[in-house]
Amino acid sequence: MDSNGKHQLNKNKTFRQAFHHAWDGIIAVVKHERNMRFHLLATVAVIIVACWFRLQVWEWLWILLAIFLVITGEMVNTIVEALVDMTVGHRYHPLAKLAKDMAAGLVLLLAGFAIIVGLLIFGNHLI
Numbered sequence: 489m490d491s492n493g494k495h496q497l498n499k500n501k502t503f504r505q506a507f508h509h510a511w512d513g514i515i516a517v518v519k520h521e522r523n524m525r526f527h528l529l530a531t532v533a534v535i536i537v538a539c540w541f542r543l544q545v546w547e548w549l550w551i552l553l554a555i556f557l558v559i560t561g562e563m564v565n566t567i568v569e570a571l572v573d574m575t576v577g578h579r580y581h582p583l584a585k586l587a588k589d590m591a592a593g594l595v596l597l598l599a600g601f602a603i604i605v606g607l608l609i610f611g612n613h614l615i
């Protein structure tokens with residue numbers, strides 16, 4: 489706890505406490521990141537289509553891998569943005585630009601991977 493006794497600054501003492509903070513992190517990224525809400529909406533759409541096509545287990549595995557990569561990539565992007573903003577605030581810094589652009593590039597690459605997986609698997613079912 490901090491000096492006000494309101495905020496925790498020491499290490500988690502129980503698994504429950506650690507889980508609670510991890511869950512807070514997931515809720516925060518969904519609340520604050522518009523892109524994450526878009527990814528979640530796309531995830532629901534993909535899962536509905538995947539159920540419709542009655543995918544096989546190996547196909548589900550590729551789809552789930554793509555979904556989790558994009559979502560975790562967006563989380564990493566959000567973490568980088570928060571750390572950069574905390575460090576430089578609203579000042580321009582070339583390294584801040586580099587870090588944020590690279591983190592955004594990571595999400596773009598992972599989204600590209602997800603699109604390729606989707607085209608291969610759903611395309612195969614369509615033809």
Ligand SMILES: Nc1ncnc2c1ncn2[C@@H]1O[C@H](COP(=O)(O)OP(=O)(O)OP(=O)(O)O)[C@@H](O)[C@H]1O
Pocket residue numbers: 521522523565569576577578579580581582584585588589592
């Ligand atoms: N402090 C800074 N110094 C230099 N360039 C910055 C700085 N903050 C932002 N930028 C530039 O502005 C761009 C957009 O910044 P922002 O923080 O909105 O990230 P974003 O990737 O657009 O966010 P989101 O993922 O929410 O769309 C960055 O990719 C970077 O090029």
